[in-house]
Amino acid sequence: MTNRVVPSATIAKIKILQQPTKSAWIEQAIANLDTILLDHSHCERKAAGVAINMMFRYPAHQKLVRQLTAIAQEELEHFEQVNQWLEKRNIPLAPLNSPPYFAKLKSQIRHSEPDRLIDSLLISAIIEARSHERLGLIGANCPDPELAKFYCGLMASEARHYGIYWVLAEHYSDRLTVEHRLAELGEYESSILATLHHEPRVHS
Template sequence: MTATPLPPTQATIKFLQQPTSESWIQQAIDHLDTMLLDHSHCERKAAGVALNLMFRYPSSQKLVRMLTAIAQEELEHFEQVNQWLDRRGIALAPLSSPPYAAGLKAEIRKGEPDRMLDSLLVAGLIEARSHERLGLLGLHCPDPELAKFYRGLMASEARHYGAYWTLATTYFDREVVNLRLEELAIVESRLLSTLHPEPRIHS
């Protein structure tokens, strides 16, 4: 049986070196239940990233204020995704992690202030990729209601990666930020160059 050609993908998202492959789109729509379960884990982890940065840099007032809002919104999305899991009869369960997040975190330098800069940029890159991939699910998902849900989350993800960028340029020189972002974005794309055998939001 010949596979139906996929419609064109979206334009490349700012900050990302390479767009998502059509192979990932096909894998994702073939395993929507697994993608929803992984999406739940991603929203919970994203809230944790924001909270961890707040605890690590409590004297950075703008960071604390902006990441408080992000953490709250990520937890709201976590609940919304869990409602979809209930609707589709999918039980909450652990999933193995692809090498994506660990590979990016391995690039975060240990000493300050480099650690702060890298942490903000890695979080921003993950949010940018989430924005792109939720948009692709919104475009290609065969379930109209679920597709609408994904499209509704896109604006939030765009705000989130914009917030991490804003924080990076608040605390660091823009030229330094741009150079380091380019280095990390190359790593980010390389981590996704080979499709992970298990369907995940970041695989």
């Protein structure tokens, strides 16, 4: 008897995501939890790096630097927490091939400023929003109660992160411009996930 999959429809709708995660991804993730955990470790490290790199690119943007400093610190804390789970489950740290998700999203960043800044912030918001949704789905479907609790506990910070990126975009632009661009990028992000990647990943 298989466990009933809790669909993404049961997770509160996330405004900036155009389409919810499909049940096929949930089933793939739960069937490959060790790989998902390892990929999650890489994701937290990369998320810290994204925040830090943005601070280096825009050092005069005081509000951005202050808020992304806090995000980078929290992402590194999550990186350590996930690595503790890897150790607990005897999963060695190892490289993984990246899914096409991140490269495809990055390809949508425009090159001229301030468009580059706005796109970078909004893509980070979308990635964090998708992380929020999918970590919640793992928590809702995970057969290990302790691990499920861990994943559900991460949801609040992921929601806060995507909110910060979104608000920063509106701070450095205007709301109508941000909403229009966010809809475009959100539609593109959903198209990337329309076909399930053959390798289980947090963003696949």
